[in-house]
Amino acid sequence: xxxxxxxxxxxxxxxxxxxxxxxxxxxxxxxxxxxxxxxxxxxxxxxxxxxxxxxxxxxxxxxxxxxxxxxxxxxxxxxxxxxxxxxxxxxxxxxxxxxxxxxxxxxxxxxxxxxxxxxxxxxxxxxxxxxxxxxxxxxxxxxxxxxxxxxxxxxxxxxxxxxxxxxxxxxxxxxxxxxxxxxxxxxxxxxxxxxxxxxxxxxxxxxxxxxxxxxxxxxxxxxxxxxxxxxxxxxxxxxxxxxxxxxxxxxxxxxxxxxxxxxxxxxxxxxxxxxxxxxxxxxxxxxxxxxxxxxxxxxxxxxxxxxxxxxxxxxxxxxxxxxxxxxxxxxxxxxxxxxxxxxxxxxxxxxxxxxxxxxxxxxxxxxxxxxxxxxxxxxxxxxxxxxxxxxxxxxxxxxxxxxxxxxxxxxxxxxxxxxxxxxxxxxxxxxxxxxxxxxxxxxxxxxxxxxxxxxxxxxxxxxxxxxxxxxxxxxxxxxxxxxxxx
Numbered sequence: 001x002x003x004x005x006x007x008x009x010x011x012x013x014x015x016x017x018x019x020x021x022x023x024x025x026x027x028x029x030x031x032x033x034x035x036x037x038x039x040x041x042x043x044x045x046x047x048x049x050x051x052x053x054x055x056x057x058x059x060x061x062x063x064x065x066x067x068x069x070x071x072x073x074x075x076x077x078x079x080x081x082x083x084x085x086x087x088x089x090x091x092x093x094x095x096x097x098x099x100x101x102x103x104x105x106x107x108x109x110x111x112x113x114x115x116x117x118x119x120x121x122x123x124x125x126x127x128x129x130x131x132x133x134x135x136x137x138x139x140x141x142x143x144x145x146x147x148x149x150x151x152x153x154x155x156x157x158x159x160x161x162x163x164x165x166x167x168x169x170x171x172x173x174x175x176x177x178x179x180x181x182x183x184x185x186x187x188x189x190x191x192x193x194x195x196x197x198x199x200x201x202x203x204x205x206x207x208x209x210x211x212x213x214x215x216x217x218x219x220x221x222x223x224x225x226x227x228x229x230x231x232x233x234x235x236x237x238x239x240x241x242x243x244x245x246x247x248x249x250x251x252x253x254x255x256x257x258x259x260x261x262x263x264x265x266x267x268x269x270x271x272x273x274x275x276x277x278x279x280x281x282x283x284x285x286x287x288x289x290x291x292x293x294x295x296x297x298x299x300x301x302x303x304x305x306x307x308x309x310x311x312x313x314x315x316x317x318x319x320x321x322x323x324x325x326x327x328x329x330x331x332x333x334x335x336x337x338x339x340x341x342x343x344x345x346x347x348x349x350x351x352x353x354x355x356x357x358x359x360x361x362x363x364x365x366x367x368x369x370x371x372x373x374x375x376x377x378x379x380x381x382x383x384x385x386x387x388x389x390x391x392x393x394x395x396x397x398x399x400x401x402x403x404x405x406x407x408x409x410x411x412x413x414x415x416x417x418x419x420x421x422x423x424x425x426x427x428x429x430x431x432x433x434x435x436x437x438x439x440x441x442x443x444x445x446x447x448x449x450x451x452x453x454x455x456x457x458x459x460x461x462x463x464x465x466x467x468x469x470x471x472x473x474x475x476x477x478x479x480x481x482x483x484x485x486x
Contacts (some may be wrong), residue, residue, distance in 0.1 A: 008266045011144025016256045020316070023252055025158045027317040028227035030168060032245030037108050039172040039248035042177075043229040044096075044103060044113075045120035050221035052092035056084045057132045059213040062349055063206075065273050068196075074136050075199030080206040083407035085129060092121050108241060116174045123181040130188030136194050137269055146184045153180025161485065223362030226371050227392055229452035231385035234373040239381055247382040249317075250324035252394035256330040284347075288409055291343045291401075291416060298337040299420030303427035305325035306332070323437065327386040333428055334390035337397035344400045347409060357403045365396040394421070405481075420427040 012230070064077040096103070096117045096391055103113055132143035157176030231251075236244050275283045306329060313325050318462055348354050372388020380387075398417055405411040430440035442449060 007141045008144035010297075011148040013143075014317075015144075015147040015151040018148075018155040019252065019256050022151070022155045022158045024316040025155075025161060027249060027321045029161045030173075032242040032249075032320055034168060034245070035249060036236070036241040036243070036245030036415035038173045039232055039244055040107050040241075041113065041116065041120075041170060043176055043225075043232055043388060044107070044117055045124050048092040048096065048117070048121045048227060049125040049128070050225050051218055052095070053085065053088045054080055054128050055088075055217040055221055056214045057129060059210040059350060060129070060132050061136050062213060063209060064133070064271065065270050066277065068137050069274065069277065071194065071199070073230050074133070074196055076201060076203055077136070077210070078197065078208045079200050079202045080132065080226040081129070081204060083207060083224060085125070085211065089121060089125070093118050096121065116171060116178070119178045120174070123142050123178055123185055127181050127185040127188060130185055130192075130398050133192060133196070134188060137193065138268070138270055139191075142188050142191070146188060147159065149184040149187060150177070150180045153183055158448060165383075181283075210255055213227075217359070218312065219359050219363075223359070223360055223366035226366035227362075227389070227396075230366070230370055230373055231377075231382075231389055233380055233384055235338045238377050241393075243323075246321055246323050247385060249321055250327035250382075250386070251331060253324070253328050254335070256459065264477050268343075268350050269346040271442060273350045276350040287346070288411060291340065292412055292419070294343065295336045295339050295417070296423070297422050298339055299423040302332055302335060303423040304443060306424075306427045306431060307443040307447075310436035310440060326383050328427060330383065331392050332392040333424040336424065337394040340397035340417060341393075343402050344397075344404050347404045348400070351404070351409075354403055354406065355440065357406070358400065361396060361403060364399060365392045368392040394418075426476050 011260070060071065060077055060081045061073075064074040064081075067074050067077050073166050097114060100112055100114045103109070104111070107113055127150070131142050131146055134140070139395065154173075154176050157180075163174075164172075232244050232248060237245055272284065272287065275287075309328055309332070310325060313322070313328070348358055369388050369392040372391060373385050376384025376388055378384075398414060402410055402414050406413075411417075427443055430442045433439065434442055
C-alpha cells in the first residue's frame with residue numbers, strides 16, 4: 001500500500017509540474033481565443049465520455065474487485081464492460097457525426113471537427129477504463145503513470161510552439177492531447193497481467209448486474225458535466241471565447257493542486273470495498289474519523305498559500321491572462337470541499353445503495369452552479385463563474401457526507417465539515433480588502449504569528465503539545481491508509 005501510494009504521488013507530482021510548465025508556455029504563446037476553442041473541444045469530449053461511454057466504470061471497479069478477490073481474475077466483469085464500452089462508443093460517435101454542423105459553429109472551428117472528436121471519444125474513455133481495470137486488480141500505480149504520460153506528452157507539444165511558424169490552431173493542441181492519451185491507454189493495456197483476463201466470456205447476468213448498478217450514473221454524469229463545463233458555455237455566450245480561455249487556464253491551474261489529493265480516492269477505493277466486504281467496521285470507522293482533520297489541514301495550508309498566488313502568476317503568465325488571478329483564489333478555496341468528496345467517494349462505491357442519492361446530490365450541485373453563473377457572470381464576469389463553482393463544490397461536499405452517513409456510517413455532525421471555510425474565507429477577505437500585495441502581507445503576518453504562538457506553547461508545555469500533534473497526524477495517516485491487513 002505504502003509503495004503504491006508513493007509511486008502514484010511521485011508520478012502525480014511530476015505530472016503536476018509538467019502541467020504547470022505547459023500552462024506557462026500556453027499563457028506566453030497561445031492567445032486566449034485559441035485556448036478557449038481548445039477548452040470547448042475538451043468539453044465536448046468530456047460530454048461524450050460522461051454521458052455515453054464511461055458511466056459503467058464504477059460498476060467495473062465494484063464487481064471486478066469482488067471477482068478478483070474471490071477468483072483471482074476479472075474476466076467475466078471485463079467482458080461485460082467491453083460490450084457496454086463498444087455499444088456506447090458507437091452511439092457517441094454517431095451522435096457526433098449528426099451534430100457536426102452545430103459543433104463546427106460553437107467551436108469556431110472553421111472546418112469539420114468530427115475526426116478530432118471521434119478520436120477523443122475513443123482514447124479518453126479508453127484510458128479511463130484501463131485505469132479502472134488496474135484499480136480492480138489492485139494496481140493503483142496506473143493512476144500515476146497515466147497522467148504522467150498524458151501531461152508529459154502534451155508538454156512536449158506545447159514546448160515546440162515557439163519553433164512553429166505561422167498562426168497556431170486549436171487542432172495542434174487537440175492533436176497532442178489525443179496522441180498523448182493514446183500512448184497512456186496503450187501502456188495501460190499492455191501492462192495488464194495476463195491472469196486478469198482469465199474467464200473473459202460474456203455472461204448476460206453479469207451485464208445485467210453492471211447495468212443495475214450503473215443505470216443512474218448517466219443522469220449523474222449530466223450534473224457532473226454541468227459543474228465542470230457550464231461556466232465555459234455561459235462565459236462564451238456573455239463574455240466571448242477569449243474569456244473562456246482565461247477562465248479555463250485558471251481552472252487548470254487549480255486542478256494542479258487537486259492532483260495532490262485526487263489519488264487518495266483511487267488508491268483507497270479498492271481497500272474500502274475490501275473492508276466493507278469483510279465487514280471490518282473498525283477500519284471503516286478509522287477512515288471516516290480521518291476525513292475531517294484532513295480537510296481542515298488542507299484549508300489551513302491553502303489559506304497561507306494565498307499570499308504567494310499573485311507573485312507566482314506574474315512569473316508564469318503573460319499580461320493577457322492577468323484576469324485569472326481572482327478566479328484562481330476563489331477556485332482554490334473550494335479544494336477542501338472537493339477533498340471531502342474524494343474521501344467520501346470510496347465509501348459510496350462500497351455501499352452501492354447510496355449511489356442513487358449521489359445522483360440527487362449531483363443535480364443539486366449542478367442547479368446551484370447554473371443559477372450562480374446566470375446571476376453572477378453577467379454582473380462580474382468570469383469571477384462570478386468561479387464563485388458559483390466554489391459554492392457548488394462546498395454544497396456538494398457537505399451533502400455527500402450527509403448522504404453516506406445514511407448508510408449507517410457514524411460521521412461527525414454535518415456542520416463541523418464546514419470548518420475549512422473558517423480558514424479560507426478570512427484569507428480571501430484579506431486579499432479583497434487590502435489587495436494582492438498588502439493582503440498577502442496580512443496573511444503572512446498571521447501565519448508567522450500562529451507558528452510563533454504554537455512554538456511558544458510547545459516550549460512552555462514541553463513535549464505534551466508535540467505529542468498531541470503527532471497523535472493527530474498518526475490518526476490521519478492511519479485513517480487514510482487503512483493500514484494493516486486491509
